[in-house]
Amino acid sequence: MKFSTVIAACRHFSSKTSSRYPKWTRNNKKKSKVDDPKTSERTRITWTGEQSQVLDAISSGKSVFITGSSGTGKTLLLQHIIKRLKKLHHPSRVFATASTGLAACAIKGWTLHSFAGIGLGEDDRQTLLLKVISNRWAYKRWTKARALVIDEVSMVDAEIFDALEFIAREVRGGGECDSENKVWGGIQLVVCGDFFQLPPIVKRENRKEFAFEADCWGSSFDMQVELTRVFRQSEANLVKLLQNVRRGEVDHEDLDLLKKCCTEAEPDSSAVQLYPRNQDVNRVNKKKMEDLKKPTYIYHAHDSGEDPWLGQLNQGIAPDELPLCEGARVMLCKNLRRTLVNGATGTVTKFRYDDVAVSDLWKTEERPRVPMVRFDSGLEVLIGPEAWEIVEGGKVVATRKQLPLILAWALSIHKCQGMTLDRLHTNLSRAFGFGMVYVALSRIRMLAGLHLAGFKPSKIKAHPKVLEFYQRFSQKQDKGVEDGGVCEDGSGSSDVASVSNKTNGKDNDINSSLIFLYQFVEILTVASASDHGWRFYSYSCFIVGTLLFPSCTVITRRIARKVRKFMEYNIGL
């Protein structure tokens, strides 16, 4: 049999069986501590049954939709899923994205739009596809991806969701996986979010609003799971109140609880103030600055780049103009290091001259000053300017340089999604749209930490389509029809999920071996045509040798990974 025939057969088999399965890291018997489904020793997390089932499903290559009310650990679980996906596939082939910049920061990922290369995403899907194809970097990301994570899906509309699926299928069709007709082009998809929280901003009329209305939604997932255990709050009456607010159906008991939280007193200085509208946020922050009666330094952002991207900088997180004085409450709007992350709050203690940190900024000043911030964690740090970039087609098209701080006595509700707060002061009488009251209230840990300056029961509302979606969702779970239906008590459909996982596990073992063999043959082919042939041949001989002795499997895998990395970086495979 000819060598090329063997390759063709292997290629065919691997695409038929499992293009979305990982190639090199299957059957790792020795699990890392962080990835143990039950316990993560490093952070002392005990996963619930539902969370463990999701992790198992991810390991067996399934596409999963994870939902659940606020504080059920979706983001935490997602962070571990990303680590696991990176081990399963390869870090460079796993793309973590979120619909907003803040949510993207929480998972150290991209915004969905910038990953996809679809600009603002307002065109029809054919135009968006052309945009991706003409953008070398975006095209490469799509072809390279083995796994795609999308967080805060409640803010992604149905048409974008369908367009992305179309792009994935078209771009990857006939590629390495020959996954033309596979949904999402064979990418393992992990989508997370709570549709009762903030909805997408839909500018065009008649545009389908929610991602679950997308044509491809049903076929995109092997498993859909609702996490039901709330971790953020432990008080039973608060958990019940929030569950009812989420569904827009509060009773007298809930209203009484909320009334008890209403206060006319000035908020505690350590409480974060949340408002539905930016005007209120700016008004409160300005007034607080004035009350301090301290010399104020104004930091103007330095922007460079081309239109229309320059205009987009103003929609970003870093403010155009940042007034600061001693005693100002601030929040970090960029991850600086592991202990200083986006969302960390603190107080400006003093200003220091720092010629180096601000050498290319604020040159007009006699001597540039930067603020020293004491964060609530106790850390005191001098904060220098940072850069935010908008990248299109691998090219930086606009840059903003500014201090990575925003005033934080008050914040907009859109900026607080995903946060956990100990003390919250809010006026929800001007809330607009669905889910806003729920997002604001569900930030707090305890009722004692909640102070309401204004509140109207009529502002508590859930979207009828979302209610219907979750009703259908729980009916499916109850019947155990869906593959991945997981019930809180572990009954019913959870059994269906585990059986299906086991069957897939067996298949995966076979797929894994075949894919491994296919990769090996592929390496030999490339090796024979490459300048680095001698190196590949020696690696290959080693692989063949160790394959004959099963006890050497670990070494084989290490070598195999090394070969693959080498090929990726040197030959661009």
Ligand SMILES: Nc1ncnc2c1ncn2[C@@H]1O[C@H](COP(=O)(O)OP(=O)(O)OP(=O)(O)O)[C@@H](O)[C@H]1O
């Ligand atoms: N299995 C677990 N064991 C212990 N604590 C957990 C577990 N899962 C989540 N938590 C904790 O619960 C809190 C809320 O988690 P997280 O922020 O991930 O929730 P979320 O569902 O993403 O909330 P939101 O929808 O509001 O963003 C965090 O403090 C997290 O550490």
